[in-house]
Amino acid sequence: MLDLATGRAAANLASVGEFAQFAGRAARQSVVPPVEFRETVRQLYELGLRSVPLIAASGLAVGVVLSMHTRASLERFGAESMIPAGLAMALVRETGPLTAGLLLSGRLGAGIGAELGAMRVTEQIDALEASAVDAFRYLVVTRVIACVIALPILTTIMNFSGMLGGYLAERAATGMSLGLYFDRAFSLIGMTDYVPATVKTMVFGFIIATVSSYLGYTTRSGTEGVGRASTRAVVFSSMLIIVSNVVLVQLIFFIFPEASG
Amino acid sequence: MTLAQAQPVADATRRGRREPAVRLEHVTKAFGDLRVLDDVSFEVPEGIGFIILGRSGTGKSVTLRHIIGLVRPDAGRVFVRGREMSALEGARLSDARREIGFLFQSAALFDSISVGENVAFPMRRHTRLRDQEIRERATQKLESVGLGAHYDKMPGDLSGGMRKRAGLARAMALDPALLLVDEPSAGLDPITSEEIDDLLLELKTAGTTLIVVTHNIPSARKLGDRLVMLHEGRIAIQGTVDDLERSDEALVHAFMSSSHSG
Numbered sequence: 001m002l003d004l005a006t007g008r009a010a011a012n013l014a015s016v017g018e019f020a021q022f023a024g025r026a027a028r029q030s031v032v033p034p035v036e037f038r039e040t041v042r043q044l045y046e047l048g049l050r051s052v053p054l055i056a057a058s059g060l061a062v063g064v065v066l067s068m069h070t071r072a073s074l075e076r077f078g079a080e081s082m083i084p085a086g087l088a089m090a091l092v093r094e095t096g097p098l099t100a101g102l103l104l105s106g107r108l109g110a111g112i113g114a115e116l117g118a119m120r121v122t123e124q125i126d127a128l129e130a131s132a133v134d135a136f137r138y139l140v141v142t143r144v145i146a147c148v149i150a151l152p153i154l155t156t157i158m159n160f161s162g163m164l165g166g167y168l169a170e171r172a173a174t175g176m177s178l179g180l181y182f183d184r185a186f187s188l189i190g191m192t193d194y195v196p197a198t199v200k201t202m203v204f205g206f207i208i209a210t211v212s213s214y215l216g217y218t219t220r221s222g223t224e225g226v227g228r229a230s231t232r233a234v235v236f237s238s239m240l241i242i243v244s245n246v247v248l249v250q251l252i253f254f255i256f257p258e259a260s261g
Numbered sequence: 262m263t264l265a266q267a268q269p270v271a272d273a274t275r276r277g278r279r280e281p282a283v284r285l286e287h288v289t290k291a292f293g294d295l296r297v298l299d300d301v302s303f304e305v306p307e308g309i310g311f312i313i314l315g316r317s318g319t320g321k322s323v324t325l326r327h328i329i330g331l332v333r334p335d336a337g338r339v340f341v342r343g344r345e346m347s348a349l350e351g352a353r354l355s356d357a358r359r360e361i362g363f364l365f366q367s368a369a370l371f372d373s374i375s376v377g378e379n380v381a382f383p384m385r386r387h388t389r390l391r392d393q394e395i396r397e398r399a400t401q402k403l404e405s406v407g408l409g410a411h412y413d414k415m416p417g418d419l420s421g422g423m424r425k426r427a428g429l430a431r432a433m434a435l436d437p438a439l440l441l442v443d444e445p446s447a448g449l450d451p452i453t454s455e456e457i458d459d460l461l462l463e464l465k466t467a468g469t470t471l472i473v474v475t476h477n478i479p480s481a482r483k484l485g486d487r488l489v490m491l492h493e494g495r496i497a498i499q500g501t502v503d504d505l506e507r508s509d510e511a512l513v514h515a516f517m518s519s520s521h522s523g
Contacts, residue, residue: 118372127369130329131383131431132358134351 022140022217023210029141030148039142047108047143048150052157058103059096059158063165066090070166071173080174084184087166088159092189093197093259096159098245101204104147104154105237109212112143113233116216117226125217140217144209151205152198159194192259196252203248204241211237280343282307282439282470283328288337290323297323299494300337305487307438310461310471312485314516319491321474322366325441328472329361330354341439359387362437366444368428370416376427377403377412383434402430406460422453429460439470446477458483478519490516 070083070090116139119125128135167181212233219225253260283305290298297320305311313321326332327339330346339347344357370379381399384390390398396412403409406426416424425445432440442461446454458480465471465484475481481488482502489499490513498505498513506517 115373122372123365123367123369124371126326126331127363127365127371129331130358130361130363130365131386132355133386134355 018218019211019214022214023206025136026140026144026210026213027206029137030144034137035145036138036142039138040145043142043146044150047111047146048154051104051107051150051154054103054107055100055154055158056161058099059161060165060168062095062099062158063087063091063162063167064169065165066095066162067166067169071169081184083170084163084166084176084181085188088163088185088189089193091159091162091166092193094249096162097155097197097201097204098241100151100155100158101201101208101241101245102238104151104204105208105241106234108147108208109233109237110230112209112212113216114226114230116140116213117219117229120217120219121222121226136217140209140213143213144206147205147209148202149205151201151208155198155201159198192256196256196259200245200248200252203244207240207244208237211240280340281305282342283311283472284340285324285327286338286340288324288327288334288339290320290327290332290334297494298327298334298491301491301494301496302337303489303496303499305470305472307470308465308468309486310465310473310484312481312488313472313474313491314476314481314488315491315497317476320494321491322443324491325363325443325472325474328441329358329363359435360438362432362435362440364425364428364432364440364442364445366447368416368424370424370427370431372416375412376408376414376416376419379416379427380430380434383431387435399430399434402434403427406430407456422449422456425449425453425457426460429457433464433469437469439472440464442471442473442475444474444476446475446480454480478517 066087067083070086071080074080074082074086116125119139125135125139128138163182163185166185167176167178170176170181171178212229215229215233215236216226219229221228281304285301285303288298288301289296301320301324313324315321323332327334328341328346330339330349334347337347338345341357342360346354346357349357370376371382374382377396377399380402381395384395384398388395400409400412403412406429408423408426408430411419411423411427416427419427429442432442440461445457445461449457454477461471461473461484471484473480473484485502487499487501488505490497490505492512498508498510505513508514508517
């Protein structure tokens with residue numbers, strides 16, 4: 001029993017080490033030319049642009065619900081006029097980035113894990129190598145770059161659609177005009193609220209791309225392995241995003257003390 | 262337009278190469294506790310059809326993967342046209358691979374792009390040809406395997422035999438001097454299997470060196486100038502078809518007298 005547990009612990013530790021090497025290689029090759037430009041653009045389209053409907057629709061719903069909750073709370077204190085600013089602050093600083101990160105870890109993580117896993121078990125990755133193509137640079141690095149670029153943009157879209165959802169809820173409740181709503185929404189938030197919180201989603205993008213690529217790229221055991229890679233990609237990247245968010249928020253507060261106010 | 266062009270042989274002759282197309286020296290490979298290849302050595306001269314026979318799990322496909330550098334030996338060395346594949350890395354390994362075509366057992370077509378783009382892929386990566394010219398050449402390659410009308414189809418829309426032929430067209434996209442073929446008849450009916458053999462024979466006649474892994478004895482007879490039989494990771498016998506047919510070894514005799522076609 002003890003041997004079994006020790007063996008599993010050692011195997012898990014080895015996997016963590018292997019993943020660290022994989023992520024390090026991906027990070028290094030993402031900034032060292034040559035870049036697979038065409039494939040990166042294709043991935044930006046597949047992973048980024050095609051995620052816009054999901055992000056926009058989710059943002060809208062989150063905005064409506066957040067606005068309803070905020071109204072219920074602030075009404076007690078007679079501070080309904082603070083609803084747009086409060087909602088914007090919550091969205092831009094935390095809710096937008098984290099929700100976008102988790103939503104995309106589902107969509108992109110599952111997609112990348114399954115696609116690369118299927119390519120591994122059907123020998124397509126070997127076929128790339130046999131065609132004298134650096135499969136790691138072609139498949140992994142392009143996805144890492146695309147995710148790192150796409151996440152902040154998608155987060156910004158989520159923030160705006162969330163605010164729009166908030167506006168629709170306010171409009172229904174009080175008949176507030178669009179101009180007044182956004183005027184109030186932007187009255188309290190500054191660049192130190194937006195920039196660090198949005199830039200941190202680049203780390204989320206890196207986590208999603210490297211975790212899911214690693215699990216897909218190293219898939220074994222046929223179609224069963226593909227399913228497992230896809231599920232694990234979502235679970236592990238979501239967990240890592242939540243955990244890393246704690247560290248990143250601390251880091252943001254340390255570098256930008258005004259962001260904690 | 263034939264699938265192959267005589268250029269590789271002409272190149273080799275002009276440069277006066279004396280090295281064999283492929284040479285394995287005492288190659289040993291194990292995966293975990295399982296020793297798949299055990300001190301395997303052979304040479305494949307330029308321009309011949311070389312067949313690797315053996316029962317399932319005897320290391321035939323692993324041998325092909327060593328030749329193209331997808332797998333590295335634990336011990337021993339692998340040379341392709343004088344270059345030690347087992348020691349090459351990065352750009353130099355990629356350069357060496359451009360001289361080699363590989364037809365995978367499953368064809369391994371890239372399923373996110375069309376059949377024609379699969380064939381065009383190596384040209385887009387490794388030549389400076391214009392888009393139109395690449396498309397024309399890819400279409401010609403597809404025509405030569407009887408798939409000229411299927412450029413825009415997706416791989417998932419093709420039958421097993423058509424996928425294999427498309428894979429062959431892709432493997433020949435850069436007119437490699439050496440073509441590695443893993444189980445060309447696997448999963449195919451006898452007629453389609455014979456069509457693939459005819460295409461391979463055409464390539465060999467045009468000067469391409471073939472290394473074919475197969476269980477199919479009629480294919481081996483048709484394509485093979487030299488044969489090697491692997492058994493439990495070691496070479497059981499090597500020679501011509503006649504040598505193997507005259508062998509007293511029970512395993513070799515059983516293999517050569519079978520009419521197994523797949």
